[in-house]
Amino acid sequence: MSAEPDGPEDRLRRLTTIWGRAVFPVTSTSLTRPEFEERLLPLARRLSALLRARSFDAEEAKAVGAALVGAHCTDPEALTRTLDCVDAYLVLYCGEDGPQDELRMRSSRLQHAMAAGYAEALRERTLAEQEAIAQAALRAQGVVAKALHASEARFRAVFEGAAIGIGIADLDGNVLQVNRALLRMFGLSEPTLRARRTLDWTHPEDAPQTWKLYEELVRGERDHYHVEKAFNRPDGTVLWTNLTVSLLRDADGNPQYQLALMEDTTERRLLHLRLRYEATHDALTGLPNRSLFFERLEKALAAGEGQRFGLCYLDLDGFKTINDSLGHAAGDRLLVEVADRLQSCATAPGEMVARLGGDEFVALTTGPGTERAVDELAERIMHALVTPISIDGRDLLVRGSLGIVEGTAGERTAAEVLRSADITMYRAKSAGGNRWEMADPEADARAITRHGLTTALPTALERGEFFIEYQPLVHLGDGSVRGAEALVRWLHPQHGVLSPDRFIPLAEHTGLIVPLGRWVLEESIRQARAWRMREDFGSAAGPLRINVNLSPCQLTHPGLVQDTVDILECAGVTPDALCLEVTESALIGADDDLLKPLRRLADMGVDIALDDFGTGYSNLANLRRLPVSILKLDRSFTRGMQQFPADPVDLKIVEGIVSLAHSLDLAVTVEGVETGAQAEQLRVLGCDTAQGWYYARPGPPERLHDLALVDATG
Numbered sequence: 001m002s003a004e005p006d007g008p009e010d011r012l013r014r015l016t017t018i019w020g021r022a023v024f025p026v027t028s029t030s031l032t033r034p035e036f037e038e039r040l041l042p043l044a045r046r047l048s049a050l051l052r053a054r055s056f057d058a059e060e061a062k063a064v065g066a067a068l069v070g071a072h073c074t075d076p077e078a079l080t081r082t083l084d085c086v087d088a089y090l091v092l093y094c095g096e097d098g099p100q101d102e103l104r105m106r107s108s109r110l111q112h113a114m115a116a117g118y119a120e121a122l123r124e125r126t127l128a129e130q131e132a133i134a135q136a137a138l139r140a141q142g143v144v145a146k147a148l149h150a151s152e153a154r155f156r157a158v159f160e161g162a163a164i165g166i167g168i169a170d171l172d173g174n175v176l177q178v179n180r181a182l183l184r185m186f187g188l189s190e191p192t193l194r195a196r197r198t199l200d201w202t203h204p205e206d207a208p209q210t211w212k213l214y215e216e217l218v219r220g221e222r223d224h225y226h227v228e229k230a231f232n233r234p235d236g237t238v239l240w241t242n243l244t245v246s247l248l249r250d251a252d253g254n255p256q257y258q259l260a261l262m263e264d265t266t267e268r269r270l271l272h273l274r275l276r277y278e279a280t281h282d283a284l285t286g287l288p289n290r291s292l293f294f295e296r297l298e299k300a301l302a303a304g305e306g307q308r309f310g311l312c313y314l315d316l317d318g319f320k321t322i323n324d325s326l327g328h329a330a331g332d333r334l335l336v337e338v339a340d341r342l343q344s345c346a347t348a349p350g351e352m353v354a355r356l357g358g359d360e361f362v363a364l365t366t367g368p369g370t371e372r373a374v375d376e377l378a379e380r381i382m383h384a385l386v387t388p389i390s391i392d393g394r395d396l397l398v399r400g401s402l403g404i405v406e407g408t409a410g411e412r413t414a415a416e417v418l419r420s421a422d423i424t425m426y427r428a429k430s431a432g433g434n435r436w437e438m439a440d441p442e443a444d445a446r447a448i449t450r451h452g453l454t455t456a457l458p459t460a461l462e463r464g465e466f467f468i469e470y471q472p473l474v475h476l477g478d479g480s481v482r483g484a485e486a487l488v489r490w491l492h493p494q495h496g497v498l499s500p501d502r503f504i505p506l507a508e509h510t511g512l513i514v515p516l517g518r519w520v521l522e523e524s525i526r527q528a529r530a531w532r533m534r535e536d537f538g539s540a541a542g543p544l545r546i547n548v549n550l551s552p553c554q555l556t557h558p559g560l561v562q563d564t565v566d567i568l569e570c571a572g573v574t575p576d577a578l579c580l581e582v583t584e585s586a587l588i589g590a591d592d593d594l595l596k597p598l599r600r601l602a603d604m605g606v607d608i609a610l611d612d613f614g615t616g617y618s619n620l621a622n623l624r625r626l627p628v629s630i631l632k633l634d635r636s637f638t639r640g641m642q643q644f645p646a647d648p649v650d651l652k653i654v655e656g657i658v659s660l661a662h663s664l665d666l667a668v669t670v671e672g673v674e675t676g677a678q679a680e681q682l683r684v685l686g687c688d689t690a691q692g693w694y695y696a697r698p699g700p701p702e703r704l705h706d707l708a709l710v711d712a713t714g
Contacts, residue, residue, distance in 0.1 A: 008048075011093040016044045018089055022081040029072045036071075043067055047086065048094035051106055061110045062117025069121035076267055079118050083111045083275075112275045119268050123242055126164065127226075130244055130261045133162055165241075165262035168248075171218045171255055173198035185241070185264050187233050198258075203238075205230040214245065220255040223247050228265070240269045282355040284332055285339035293354035293362060294414055300366045301417065303409040310374025312363040312381060313403040313421035314342070317433040319359040322396060330391045335359065337391075338398060341384040345377065362421070374406045378436050401429035402436035423447040449495075454506045456492070461516055465491050468523050469698035473547065473669065473691050476683040483545035483579070485691060486524040487698045488516070508553045517554045518563055524548050525571045525578065527701050532577065547579040547609065552586040561597045564606065575605035579630065583611045587626060595627060602627040609669065614657065623664055631661045633687075635672025641681050651685065658686040 020037035029036060043064050050061055068082060086107065095103040165182030169175045175194045183190060202211070206229060213225040224246040231239045241262040248257040280292035288296070300309045316338065323331040335355075342353045342361055350366040363381060365373045381402065388395035403424030405417055412420075420439045426447075428437040460466065470484040490498040507513040528546040554560060568575055580601065587594075587610070602608050609630035610623075614637060637654050641647070654670075661668045670682050673692030682690060696703060 008094075012044050012048060013041065015048075015085075015089050015093045016041045019044065019082065019085045022085050023073055023078050026075040026077045026081065027071070027073045028075070039071055047090055047110065050110055051090060051094050051103060052098065056106065056109060058109075058113045061113035062120065065114035065117030065119075066121035068114075068118055069125060074122060074125070079115065079271070083115065086111055086114070108275075108279050112279050115271060115275055119265075119272070122268075123263070123265075126242070126263050127244070130164060130263070133164070133166070133261065165260075165264070167260045167262075169198050169258050169260070171258065173218075176257070182262060185239060185262060186231065187235060201231055203230040203232060205238075217245060217247050218255065218258065220247065220249075238266070239264065240266045282339075285336055285355050287339050287343065287361075288352060288354040290354070290356050293352070293356070293364070296352055296354075297364060297414045297417065300364065301409050301412065301414055303366070305410075306368055307366065307409040308368060308370040308407065309409055309417075310365045310370035310377065310406040311404070311417060311421050312374065312378050312436070313405075313418070313425045314361045314363070314381060314400045315425050315429065316359040317399040317401055317429065326391065326394070333391055334389055334396060334398065337389045338385070342381060345380040345384050348373075351377065362418075370406055374404055378402055378404055382434075382436065399434040401425050401433045403428055403439065404436055405439040419448075420444050450506060453492070453495075453498075453503055454510060457503065457507055457510060457512050457516075460490060460492070461512070461519065465493070466516070466519065467491060468520060468527070470527070470546075470701055470704050471691050471698040472696050472704050473545075473689045474695045475689050476679060476687055481544065481704065482689055483547060484701075484704050485547040485581070485698075486520060486527075486549075488520050504551065508551055511553065513551050513553045514557050514559075517551060518567075521548050521564065522567050522571075525567050525573055528577045529571045529573045531701070531704075532573070545577055545579050545607070547581055549611070550580045550582050552583075555582060555586060555594065555597070561600050564601060565604070575601075576607070579607035579609050581609040581611040581632065582628075584613050587622075590626075595625070599627040602629070614653075623660075623666070628666065630667045630669055631657065632669045632671060633657065635692075638670055638672045638678055638682070638692075641678045646677075646681055651681070654682070654687070655685050662686065 016037050019040055020033055023040075024033045024036050027036065031039065046060065046064050050057060050064075065079075068078065073079070073082070090107050090110070091100065091103045095107075162179060162181060165185045166179045167175060167182055168177040174197055178190060178193055183193060186193060198214075207227060210227050210229060213222070213227065216222045217225060224244060226242070226244045229241055229243045231241065233239050242265050244261045246259045246261075247255055248259055250256045280289060280295075281287065282289045297309075297311070300307070303309075319331065319334075322334060338359075339353070339355060339361070342363065346353045346363050346365070348365070351364065353361060353363045355361050363377055365377050367373065382400070385398050385400055388397050390396075403421045403426070405421045405424065407417075423444050424437050424439045427440075427443060428435050431437070467489050469487050469489055471487060472481045473483040473485065474480070475482050488500055488504075490503050492498050504513065507516050524546045528544065531544050550560075564578070564580075568578065580598075582598070598608055607630060608626075608628045609632050610626065610628045611632045612634045613631045614634045633654065637650055637657075639650075641650060658668050667688040668686070670687050670690045671692065673679050673682065673690045673694045675694055678692075679690060679694055
């Protein structure tokens with residue numbers, strides 16, 4: 001077995017060898033195959049650079065295609081074999097380190113541009129040959145006028161031996177002479193072809209200026225013109241040609257004949273159409289891809305006044321589960337079936353369905369009445385997904401989330417419309433899926449803001465845009481300050497100060513909560529040490545304690561315990577200075593593996609507080625197995641105590657919780673205390689500590705120091 005290439009140059013030469021073996025047999029050249037491969041090597045190197053370039057250079061790719069013509073690879077089979085080699089081996093040998101889907105899309109675009117460059121170079125070469133033939137014909141006709149017996153044989157040899165079709169007609173359009181190549185191209189006998197006049201060769205695909213140019217030529221207003229023209233063959237097929245028509249004048253300069261030179265470009269055009277189709281359609285489902293969809297969407301958005309559009313953005317619910325459980329082959333078959341069903345939903349004029357990638361599809365409808373049409377299209381799509389899809393003997397129930405955008409053409413760009421549809425689709429998915437939602441500009445703005453905050457989070461931590469405010473924890477018995485809760489804030493350059501509820505969920509989603517949480521813990525412990533170093537700062541019950549919130553993501557991070565130990569040791573603070581607050585919902589159903597780091601921290605002397613207690617619907621019996629020493633009652637229990645008389649149900653609930661907690665040797669802290677009446681009622685019920693605006697709002701550490709001094713002296 002031969003060894004695989006082990007370097008970029010080796011891989012390039014391997015690609016060139018495969019390319020040379022494929023193309024050399026159909027190339028007219030005096031070179032040996034090794035010499036021919038050396039000529040292909042620079043072209044392969046240019047293709048490799050184009051594949052890995054930051055931006056796509058169509059002109060450079062066209063130049064590679066043109067270079068094939070310069071290397072005498074003029075047989076159409078040479079282009080076909082070249083494109084097959086590029087498609088099969090370019091990404092394999094020159095793009096192994098990059099994203100394969102993007103590289104294969106880039107390879108497809110390279111093939112398209114190479115084919116275009118090849119066709120353009122071949123056409124220029126053919127035109128040069130045509131011009132030489134035309135000149136020979138003109139010279140032959142001139143010689144006929146002077147010496148008919150000497151020129152006739154020469155002209156006939158050129159006329160009949162040419163590889164391109166040649167026809168001569170008078171100015172009325174009557175065909176006078178045709179050569180064998182033209183007869184083969186049309187598949188007609190000479191009498192049949194000569195019986196037709198030039199004006200009989202119209203075709204629906206003719207460009208608007210084609211016959212205008214013809215009329216100018218026969219009137220003597222122009223000497224020649226060149227167009228791409230289609231002709232109908234007797235068998236019903238279409239012949240595509242590069243047509244050059246020249247005017248032949250007599251010795252006095254008067255128009256006399258018209259000379260037509262035709263190059264058969266049918267195969268080249270079919271190749272171009274095939275490449276165009278592959279570049280604009282999804283290989284798996286056959287639906288239009290993202291590129292073609294954007295073309296149609298941009299065209300719809302550029303329509304005239306009064307035109308509207310409707311767009312449905314579909315994402316399948318739970319498709320990843322199907323892929324993971326049944327395999328990607330089954331997932332692909334599912335996508336094909338979904339694509340067929342969606343295609344049957346968009347059959348009206350102005351409607352189309354495309355696959356954007358993965359399990360994301362989009363449907364577009366255009367016209368003046370899309371307000372109703374897009375709703376009907378969405379209903380058809382949702383109904384099409386109701387029937388289960390049978391894959392490998394299993395009936396799979398497929399559901400989807402749909403985002404709908406409808407509006408007036410010309411108001412937004414294609415990218416803005418698709419972004420709105422994408423945001424709306426995720427809103428439908430977040431609401432449970434299997435439903436559709438209409439776009440809401442305000443919801444879009446919020447989502448865009450969230451995305452902006454998400455992308456700005458990493459650099460915000462590096463730039464030091466976060467800071468911490470502290471809210472005191474007050475003992476309800478003697479009113480002394482026992483500690484403070486650290487609450488992180490974000491000083492955003494554009495949005496100002498942001499509270500945790502604006503960015504903590506985003507940090508948890510992106511994983512940034514781990515470094516952010518570590519920074520909060522470091523800063524809070526450093527502040528706790530500063531408080532404990534001050535002789536005038538403390539209470540009779542002991543030095544102040546700092547409470548730091550712990551997110552579920554941090555709770556499962558393997559470095560939680562070691563990070564906490566390192567931070568405490570680095571600051572020179574004992575573990576009893578720290579209380580970690582974990583929400584009750586994060587510990588519902590927690591197993592021993594999840595509780596293990598909390599138990600280790602509790603054994604070290606760190607207090608663990610169960611935050612938002614009473615909102616998680618947990619089993620109270622679980623309190624026995626949780627390594628907590630403090631319960632923090634949610635503010636919802638204290639809200640009913642702001643009125644007079646206090647809500648008796650809330651009083652009974654709080655009294656029961658306090659009794660239960662104390663029986664388990666747990667302290668009780670209450671959040672959201674805003675009035676003196678609340679504080680007194682909670683004291684009577686036996687709560688231990690409290691925090692809220694009644695005592696102080698979150699603020700800088702100096703404010704807590706001032707409050708502690710007031711309590712100590714007052």
